[in-house]
Amino acid sequence: MKEVENILGILRETEKLINQGNFHEITILSDKTIHSATISQDPDNIIVAVLVYSIGKILERRNYKNMDGWDKFSSSASKNLNLTIKSLEKNDIENARTYLGRIRNSINTIDGALNIYIQDIFRKASINKAFKLYEHGLSSEQTANLLGISLWDLASYIGQSNIGDSNSTISMPVKKRIKIAEEIFE
Amino acid sequence: MKYLIFDSGPIISLTMSGLLPVLEKLKENFKGEFIMTPQVKQEVVDKPLKIKKYELEAIQVNTLLEKGIFKSSSNFFSNQKLELETNKILKMANGALRGVKDKAKINLLQGGEASCIAFARLCKCNNVIVIDERTTRLLSESPRSLHKLMERKLHTHLMLEESLIREFKDLKFIRSPELLFIAYKKNLIPMKKDKQLLDALLYGVKFKGAAISSGEIEEMKSLI
Numbered sequence: 001m002k003e004v005e006n007i008l009g010i011l012r013e014t015e016k017l018i019n020q021g022n023f024h025e026i027t028i029l030s031d032k033t034i035h036s037a038t039i040s041q042d043p044d045n046i047i048v049a050v051l052v053y054s055i056g057k058i059l060e061r062r063n064y065k066n067m068d069g070w071d072k073f074s075s076s077a078s079k080n081l082n083l084t085i086k087s088l089e090k091n092d093i094e095n096a097r098t099y100l101g102r103i104r105n106s107i108n109t110i111d112g113a114l115n116i117y118i119q120d121i122f123r124k125a126s127i128n129k130a131f132k133l134y135e136h137g138l139s140s141e142q143t144a145n146l147l148g149i150s151l152w153d154l155a156s157y158i159g160q161s162n163i164g165d166s167n168s169t170i171s172m173p174v175k176k177r178i179k180i181a182e183e184i185f186e
Numbered sequence: 187m188k189y190l191i192f193d194s195g196p197i198i199s200l201t202m203s204g205l206l207p208v209l210e211k212l213k214e215n216f217k218g219e220f221i222m223t224p225q226v227k228q229e230v231v232d233k234p235l236k237i238k239k240y241e242l243e244a245i246q247v248n249t250l251l252e253k254g255i256f257k258s259s260s261n262f263f264s265n266q267k268l269e270l271e272t273n274k275i276l277k278m279a280n281g282a283l284r285g286v287k288d289k290a291k292i293n294l295l296q297g298g299e300a301s302c303i304a305f306a307r308l309c310k311c312n313n314v315i316v317i318d319e320r321t322t323r324l325l326s327e328s329p330r331s332l333h334k335l336m337e338r339k340l341h342t343h344l345m346l347e348e349s350l351i352r353e354f355k356d357l358k359f360i361r362s363p364e365l366l367f368i369a370y371k372k373n374l375i376p377m378k379k380d381k382q383l384l385d386a387l388l389y390g391v392k393f394k395g396a397a398i399s400s401g402e403i404e405e406m407k408s409l410i
C-alpha cells in the first residue's frame with residue numbers, strides 16, 4: 001500500500017462525513033486518491049477510491065434505508081470502515097486490506113433488490129474511477145485493466161463525457177489525418 | 187501490401203453503433219489486410235463473450251474474423267514474436283513519463299495498444315493504426331501535449347524522456363471517424379447520402395468513445 005497517510009486521511013474524512021450526513025461530499029472526496037493512483041497505479045489506492053465513491057452514492061439514496069437488509073449492510077460496512085482506519089493507524093496493512101475487502105463483501109450479507117442496487121453502484125463506481133484515470137492521461141485499456149472493467153463499458157462512458165472536446169486531445173490537423181486515411185485506401 | 191491495424195476502440199465504437207457492415211464494405215475496397223492482434227481479440231471477442239451484456243457484440247466481431255475481414259496477426263508473425271516486440275514497446279512507452287520527485291514511471295499503455303504498434307514496427311510495410319483513444323496517439327504525435335496534460339491534471343511535475351519514444355514518431359494513426367468519412371465518400375453506406383448522414387455517423391462513434399471533438403467533426407463535414 002502506497003501513501004498510507006493519504007488513504008488514512010481520506011477514510012477518516014469519510015467516516016466523519018458519514019456521521020455528519022454529508023454524503024455528496026464523500027463522492028467528491030474519493031477523487032483525492034485519483035492523482036496518486038494515476039502515478040502509482042497502486043491497487044489499494046484504486047480500491048479506496050471505488051469504495052469511498054460507492055459509499056457516498058449508496059448513502060445518497062435515502063430510500064435504500066427502508067429496504068430489507070439495509071441495517072445489516074450498513075452496520076457491517078461502518079464497522080469494517082472503522083476497523084480499516086484503526087489498522088492503518090497501527091500501520092497494519094494486511095488487516096486493513098482484509099477490512100477493506102469486508103466493506104465490499106458486506107453486500108453478500110443481503111439478498112434481493114438492495115443487493116442488486118448496491119452491486120450496480122459498485123460497478124458504476126469502478127467505471128467512474130476508470131474514466132477519471134483516463135481523464136488524467138492513462139490509456140483506456142490501461143485504466144480498464146486497473147479497475148477490472150470492460151473496455152465496452154468504458155467506451156460508452158468516455159463517449160458521454162466532453163473529454164473528446166478538449167483541445168488537448170487534438171494532436172494532428174483534421175485534413176492531415178484524412179489524407180493519411182485517403183492514401184491508405186487509394 | 188497495405189495493412190490497417192485495428193486497436194479495440196474503433197471495433198467497439200463501430201460495433202456499438204451498428205456499423206460493422208460498413209467495415210466489411212471498406213475491406214472490399216481496400217487493397218490490403220485488416221489486422222487484429224491476439225491482445226486486441228482478447229478485448230473485443232474473448233472477454234466480452236463471457237459478459238452477457240456484450241456477448242452479442244463479441245459474436246458479431248468474431249464473425250468478421252471467421253469471414254476473413256479481419257486477419258489474425260499470427261498469419262504474418264508468430265504470437266511469440268509479436269509479444270516480444272509488444273513488451274519492448276511497453277517498456278519504452280511506460281518509461282517515457284516519470285515523476286520528478288520519486289522518478290516513478292507512469293504506466294500509460296497496455297498490451298492491446300502496444301501490440302498494434304509492435305505489428306506496425308515488425309511489418310516494415312505501408313500501414314496505418316486505427317485507434318480511437320487519445321493517449322497512444324498523443325504519445326506518438328505530440329508527446330509534449332500529453333506531458334502537459336498530465337502535469338496539469340496531476341498537479342505535479344513530470345519528466346518526459348523523449349528519447350524513449352523517438353521511434354514512435356513515424357507511426358501513422360487514423361480513428362473510426364476517418365474510416366467512416368472514407369466510407370461516406372466512397373458511397374459505402376447504404377443510406378441516403380447527405381450531410382446529415384455524415385453528421386450522424388461521426389457523432390455516433392464520438393458518443394461511443396472515439397476521441398474526436400465537435401470542432402473536428404464540423405471541419406470534416408466542411409470537406410465534403
